[in-house]
Amino acid sequence: MEREVAPNIEQWEAAGELPRDLHRKAAAAGILGVGFPECYGGIEVPDAFYGVVLTEELARAGSGGLIASLMSHGIASPPLMHAGTPQQKERFLAPVLSGEKIAALAITEPGGGSDVANLRTSAHRDGDHYIVNGSKTFITSGMRADLLTVAVRTGDAGLGGVSLLVIESDTPGFSRSRLDKMGWWCSDTASLYFEDCRVPAANRIGAENAGFLAIMLNFNNERIMLAAQAWAFAVVCYEEALAYARERQTFGKPLLARQVIRHKLVDMKMRIDAVKAQLDILCWRVSHKQMLVAEVCMLKNLATSTLEDVAGEAVQIFGGAGYLRGAKVERIFRETKVLSIGGGASEIMKDLAARQLGY
Numbered sequence: 001m002e003r004e005v006a007p008n009i010e011q012w013e014a015a016g017e018l019p020r021d022l023h024r025k026a027a028a029a030g031i032l033g034v035g036f037p038e039c040y041g042g043i044e045v046p047d048a049f050y051g052v053v054l055t056e057e058l059a060r061a062g063s064g065g066l067i068a069s070l071m072s073h074g075i076a077s078p079p080l081m082h083a084g085t086p087q088q089k090e091r092f093l094a095p096v097l098s099g100e101k102i103a104a105l106a107i108t109e110p111g112g113g114s115d116v117a118n119l120r121t122s123a124h125r126d127g128d129h130y131i132v133n134g135s136k137t138f139i140t141s142g143m144r145a146d147l148l149t150v151a152v153r154t155g156d157a158g159l160g161g162v163s164l165l166v167i168e169s170d171t172p173g174f175s176r177s178r179l180d181k182m183g184w185w186c187s188d189t190a191s192l193y194f195e196d197c198r199v200p201a202a203n204r205i206g207a208e209n210a211g212f213l214a215i216m217l218n219f220n221n222e223r224i225m226l227a228a229q230a231w232a233f234a235v236v237c238y239e240e241a242l243a244y245a246r247e248r249q250t251f252g253k254p255l256l257a258r259q260v261i262r263h264k265l266v267d268m269k270m271r272i273d274a275v276k277a278q279l280d281i282l283c284w285r286v287s288h289k290q291m292l293v294a295e296v297c298m299l300k301n302l303a304t305s306t307l308e309d310v311a312g313e314a315v316q317i318f319g320g321a322g323y324l325r326g327a328k329v330e331r332i333f334r335e336t337k338v339l340s341i342g343g344g345a346s347e348i349m350k351d352l353a354a355r356q357l358g359y
């Protein structure tokens with residue numbers, strides 16, 4: 001992070017995307033492979049804490065866009081890992097883990113992201129191919145991705161008619177356009193369009209119409225990692241604010257000499273530590289094969305609302321300097337909302353938790 005990312009992050013933010021070479025370097029450093037099988041170039045790990053430690057280190061550059069885009073295979077590739085055939089893994093997983101290809105996950109559609117079971121992109125069977133029509137939006141790494149894990153409707157309405165297909169970006173009929181955002185600038189986000197794309201049926205992940213469960217399991221892991229991100233960025237904000245408060249003098253004293261500022265920092269740390277405690281407990285429980293849904297939804301909301309508060313207070317402690325481009329706290333503040341919306345918005349997390357808790 002210090003050698004390859006920190007000196008370049010401002011330039012990539014301005015460019016609106018990460019260089020492909022970074023994926024190769026990250027693969028060589030062992031970053032892309034964490035949690036994937038060794039035989040496809042991954043690094044097998046015994047528990048979920050490895051992902052949290054990785055996220056903590058990646059967050060040091062103070063850019064959520066870096067994590068979202070460099071690690072977009074972290075949401076695109078697990079369905080392949082769990083339900084793909086050995087041939088599919090060889091073709092679609094190995095080149096991603098080596099950093100040669102970029103993978104993205106495409107679930108959300110212009111018609112709606114929260115209501116996943118209602119997705120409309122269609123895939124009709126034609127011999128040994130599917131003909132795919134429809135569009136996706138808000139897709140992370142969508143402009144650069146070579147391989148897209150796409151949720152399509154292969155059957156009836158509702159959650160029982162959804163499948164996952166790997167669609168290659170050079171498929172005729174596929175096109176995409178860039179979206180500009182509030183934050184996550186170095187992460188290229190795209191709308192995707194499929195017009196009569198012929199996709200081999202051999203690219204389907206798992207059984208036909210069995211995609212919804214894979215999507216839900218994927219969401220659960222993604223939500224833990226989004227909570228880890230929110231926690232890690234809150235730590236960065238707290239550390240930046242503490243260092244600034246030590247150094248900045250007002251009315252002849254450092255900011256840290258003021259009780260108001262010290263109390264802000266204690267409140268930030270108190271909330272950050274509570275998130276970490278809950279994150280650790282849930283990591284331990286999922287690592288012991290416990291299937292947690294309500295707990296993960298609540299963790300995501302706890303972590304992301306903590307980040308919103310902590311980032312806001314960090315900018316406040318920085319004063320005008322926190323409002324200027326180039327300050328880590330300014331960028332993180334702009335990036336808070338995406339964590340409360342992406343991967344399941346807070347309202348949806350509460351609804352899902354309530355259902356799981358039997359209300």
Ligand SMILES: Cc1cc2nc3c(=O)[nH]c(=O)nc-3n(C[C@H](O)[C@H](O)[C@H](O)COP(=O)(O)OP(=O)(O)OC[C@H]3O[C@@H](n4cnc5c(N)ncnc54)[C@H](O)[C@@H]3O)c2cc1C
Pocket residue numbers: 104105106107108111112113114115137138139140141181184189338341342343344345346347348
């Ligand atoms: C930067 C960025 C990157 C993203 N990357 C990806 C990606 O890589 N792949 C991908 O598939 N998607 C991606 N997304 C999409 C993201 O997952 C969706 O934005 C999210 O799931 C919400 O869907 P929506 O935007 O369509 O909002 P909607 O579903 O339209 O909801 C709008 C608001 O209404 C609330 N709401 C909706 N239904 C209800 C209800 N029943 N009761 C109460 N409140 C409700 C929601 O909580 C939300 O606040 C990304 C989004 C962003 C912003």
